[in-house]
Amino acid sequence: MINREEFLNKRYKSEKRFQFYGKSAIVLALLFLAVFLFKIFSTGYTAFQKTWITIPINYDPEFMYLDADQKPSIQDLEDSEYFDVGIESFAALDQNANEDQITDIKRMFAFIFEEEIKYHILSNPDDFGKIVEVKLTASDDLDQVFKGNYPRELPEERRRVTDYQLKIFDKLNAEGKVESNFNFSFFTNADSREAELAGIASSFMGSLFSILVCLAVSFPVALLAAIYLEEFAPKNRLTDFIEVNINNLAAVPSIVFGLLGLGVLLAVFGLPRSTPLVGGITLSLMTLPTIIIAARASLKAVPPSIREAALAMGASRMQTTLHHTVPLSLPGTLSGTIIGLAQALGETAPLILIGMVAFVNTIPGSPMDPAASLPVQIYIWAESAERGFVEKVSACIMVLLIFLVLMNLAAQMIRHKFEKKWN
Amino acid sequence: MNKIEAKNVNVFYGEKQALFDINMDIQEKQVTALIGPSGCGKSTFLRCLNRMNDVIDICKVEGEIKINDYNINQKGTDVVRLREKIGMVFQKPNPFPKTLYENISYGPEIHGMAQSKDELDQIVEDSLKKAALWNEVKDRLNEPGTGLSGGQQQRLCIARAISVKPEVILMDEPCSALDPIATAQIEELIDELKKEHTIVIVTHSMSQAARVSQQTGFFHLGKLIEVGSTDKIFKNPDQLQTQDYITGRFG
Numbered sequence: 001m002i003n004r005e006e007f008l009n010k011r012y013k014s015e016k017r018f019q020f021y022g023k024s025a026i027v028l029a030l031l032f033l034a035v036f037l038f039k040i041f042s043t044g045y046t047a048f049q050k051t052w053i054t055i056p057i058n059y060d061p062e063f064m065y066l067d068a069d070q071k072p073s074i075q076d077l078e079d080s081e082y083f084d085v086g087i088e089s090f091a092a093l094d095q096n097a098n099e100d101q102i103t104d105i106k107r108m109f110a111f112i113f114e115e116e117i118k119y120h121i122l123s124n125p126d127d128f129g130k131i132v133e134v135k136l137t138a139s140d141d142l143d144q145v146f147k148g149n150y151p152r153e154l155p156e157e158r159r160r161v162t163d164y165q166l167k168i169f170d171k172l173n174a175e176g177k178v179e180s181n182f183n184f185s186f187f188t189n190a191d192s193r194e195a196e197l198a199g200i201a202s203s204f205m206g207s208l209f210s211i212l213v214c215l216a217v218s219f220p221v222a223l224l225a226a227i228y229l230e231e232f233a234p235k236n237r238l239t240d241f242i243e244v245n246i247n248n249l250a251a252v253p254s255i256v257f258g259l260l261g262l263g264v265l266l267a268v269f270g271l272p273r274s275t276p277l278v279g280g281i282t283l284s285l286m287t288l289p290t291i292i293i294a295a296r297a298s299l300k301a302v303p304p305s306i307r308e309a310a311l312a313m314g315a316s317r318m319q320t321t322l323h324h325t326v327p328l329s330l331p332g333t334l335s336g337t338i339i340g341l342a343q344a345l346g347e348t349a350p351l352i353l354i355g356m357v358a359f360v361n362t363i364p365g366s367p368m369d370p371a372a373s374l375p376v377q378i379y380i381w382a383e384s385a386e387r388g389f390v391e392k393v394s395a396c397i398m399v400l401l402i403f404l405v406l407m408n409l410a411a412q413m414i415r416h417k418f419e420k421k422w423n
Numbered sequence: 424m425n426k427i428e429a430k431n432v433n434v435f436y437g438e439k440q441a442l443f444d445i446n447m448d449i450q451e452k453q454v455t456a457l458i459g460p461s462g463c464g465k466s467t468f469l470r471c472l473n474r475m476n477d478v479i480d481i482c483k484v485e486g487e488i489k490i491n492d493y494n495i496n497q498k499g500t501d502v503v504r505l506r507e508k509i510g511m512v513f514q515k516p517n518p519f520p521k522t523l524y525e526n527i528s529y530g531p532e533i534h535g536m537a538q539s540k541d542e543l544d545q546i547v548e549d550s551l552k553k554a555a556l557w558n559e560v561k562d563r564l565n566e567p568g569t570g571l572s573g574g575q576q577q578r579l580c581i582a583r584a585i586s587v588k589p590e591v592i593l594m595d596e597p598c599s600a601l602d603p604i605a606t607a608q609i610e611e612l613i614d615e616l617k618k619e620h621t622i623v624i625v626t627h628s629m630s631q632a633a634r635v636s637q638q639t640g641f642f643h644l645g646k647l648i649e650v651g652s653t654d655k656i657f658k659n660p661d662q663l664q665t666q667d668y669i670t671g672r673f674g
Contacts, residue, residue, distance in 0.1 A: 312510065314530065
C-alpha cells in the first residue's frame with residue numbers, strides 16, 4: 001500500500017521544484033539582459049561627453065591677411081582665412097617644434113578648427129589683434145585618450161597618437177586646459193568621417209520618418225484587410241489560401257522585402273533612392289502581416305454576443321463592425337501595430353538594399369531627402385576602424401533602445417486609455 | 424389574430440437537418456412559449472423569425488415565414504428593417520460595453536427615430552421605465568452597462584430591444600442565467616410587455632412556460648410535436664410525447 005503521507009510530500013516537493021525552475025529561468029533571462037545593458041552603457045556613456053582643449057589663439061592681422069591699423073567689419077572677418085591663425089597658434093604651443101611636429105599638433109584638433117577660430121572672432125570682434133584663449137574640439141584620438149579608452153602602453157608605431165602629441169596633450173592637461181562637456185553635437189550633427197564630429201541627427205530623423213511612413217501605409221491597409229477577412233469575407237478555399245499566405249508573409253526574411261523594394265519601388269516607380277519614403281514603404285510590407293494577424297486576433301476576441309446584440313437591433317453589418325467590433329478590438333490592434341513598428345525600427349537588411357546605408361552628412365527635412373536610419377548607422381559605425389566610433393556604436397544603440405521603450409510606453413498608454421473607456 | 428405564420432419551415436446546418444416541416448401560427452399580443460429538450464430546434468426556430476440564422480454561414484432556411492402577411496424569407500427582404508420590427512433578447516445578457524444611456528439610444532439612433540436630443544432622452548427614459556429599470560439606474564445613466572447585476576443587465580437588454588418599438592419580441596431563454604428573484608422580475612415584465620408586443624419565448628423551465636404564456640409549442644428532435652393553448656398543453660395534451668415531457672418522464 002502507498003504511504004499517502006509520503007505521496008503528498010512528494011507532490012509538494014515536485015511543485016516546489018517546478019517553481020524553482022521557473023524562477024531560475026527568469027533570473028537567467030534577467031542576467032542576460034543585465035549583462036547586455038551593462039556592456040552597452042559602460043562602453044557607450046562616454047560618447048555623451050566631448051573633449052575640448054583650450055589654447056591661446058593669436059588673432060594677428062597678418063595671419064588673417066587684414067590691415068592692422070583698421071578695425072575690420074564683420075564681413076571682412078567673415079571673408080578672411082583662419083588656417084594660418086590656427087597653424088601659428090599651434091606652433092606657439094612649442095617654440096622648438098619643427099614642421100612635422102606642428103602638423104602633429106594640428107592633428108590633435110578636429111579638422112573644423114578653422115571654423116571654431118572663425119566663430120570665436122565673429123562673436124567677439126574686439127579680440128581682433130589680440131591673443132585670446134579659445135576652446136577647440138579635440139581630435140577623436142585625444143578624446144579617447146582623455147576618456148582613458150586609449151591604450152597608451154602600446155608601442156608608438158602601433159598607435160595613431162604619437163609620443164609627441166601625448167607630451168603636448170599631457171602638458172596642456174596638467175595646466176587644466178583640457179575639459180570635457182556634454183556632447184550636444186552627437187544629437188545635432190549628421191554622420192561624419194571624423195568620430196569626434198559624428199552625430200545621429202540624420203539617422204534619428206531618418207528612422208522617425210521611415211516609421212511614420214510605415215505607419216501611414218501599413219496601419220490603414222492592414223486594418224481594412226483584417227476587418228474584411230474577419231468580418232465580411234466568406235469562409236472558403238480562397239480566403240483560407242489568403243490567410244495561409246499572410247501568415248507565410250510574416251515569416252519571410254526581411255532582406256527579401258528589401259529586394260522587392262529595390263526592384264519595384266526604385267526600379268519600376270523610380271522613387272528617390274536612400275529616402276525614408278522608400279524605406280518606410282519597404283518596412284510597411286514587413287509590418288503588414290504582423291498588424292493583420294494582431295488585428296484579426298483581437299477582432300476574433302470580441303465576443304460574438306456583442307455582434308449578435310447589434311445585428312438584432314437592426315444594425316447593418318458595417319454598423320455592427322464600425323460601432324462595436326472595431327472599437328473593442330482597437331487596443332489589441334494598436335499594441336500589435338506598435339510591435340510591428342518596433343520590429344521595423346530595428347530592421348537593417350531591407351534598408352541596406354534600398355540604399356539607406358549611404359553616408360549621409362545632411363539632416364533630412366522630409367521623407368523625400370536621403371537619410372540613414374539608427375540600426376544602419378550602428379552598422380556603419382561598427383564597421384569603422386577608428387577607436388572613436390566604438391563608443392558611438394553603443395551610444396547609438398542606447399538611443400535606439402530608448403526610442404523603443406518610449407514607443408512601448410506610448411502603446412501602453414493608448415491601450416490603457418481605450419480599455420478604461422470600454423470597461 | 425395571427426401575427427406570424429410559419430409554413431413548412433426546414434432548416435439545415437450543412438448536411439444536418441435541424442427543423443422538419445414546422446407549421447405554426449403565433450397570436451398577436453400574446454406570449455407564445457417554445458418548450459422542448461435541449462437540441463430540439465426551438466432556438467433555431469426562434470432565430471428564423473428575425474433571420475438571425477443568416478449570420479451562420481452553413482445555415483440554410485427553407486419554407487415560408489409570414490409576418491403581417493409578408494414572407495420574410497423572400498428575396499429582397501431588408502433584414503435591417505425586419506430586425507427593427509422584431510427585437511430579440513438573448514440567453515446571456517449582452518449589453519454593449521458602453522454607457523447605460525448609449526445602450527438604449529443606439530437602436531433609435533441608427534434607425535433615425537429621434538429628431539432631437541430631448542426626444543432621444545424621452546425614448547431612453549420610456550424604454551427603461553417599461554423595462555422596470557428606470558428607478559434603479561436613473562442617476563447613473565453615464566455609467567457602463569456592464570457594471571449592472573445579471574438581472575439588471577437582462578432588463579437593460581429588454582429595454583434596448585423595446586427602444587425601437589418592435590411589434591414582436593423574441594426571447595431566447597432570457598432567465599437561464601438569472602437567480603429566482605431576477606427571474607420573477609423578468610416574468611412580471613413579460614406580462615406587462617404583452618399588452619403592446621407579441622412575444623415569443625424559448626424556455627427550459629416548464630413552470631415558466633405555464634406561468635407566462637398563453638400559447639405553447641412543444642418541439643422534439645426538430646419537429647413541432649404539438650401546439651395549442653398553454654392550458655391545454657399542460658393539462659390535456661393530445662400527444663403522448665408531450666404528456667411524457669410535461670410530466671418529466673424524459674427531457
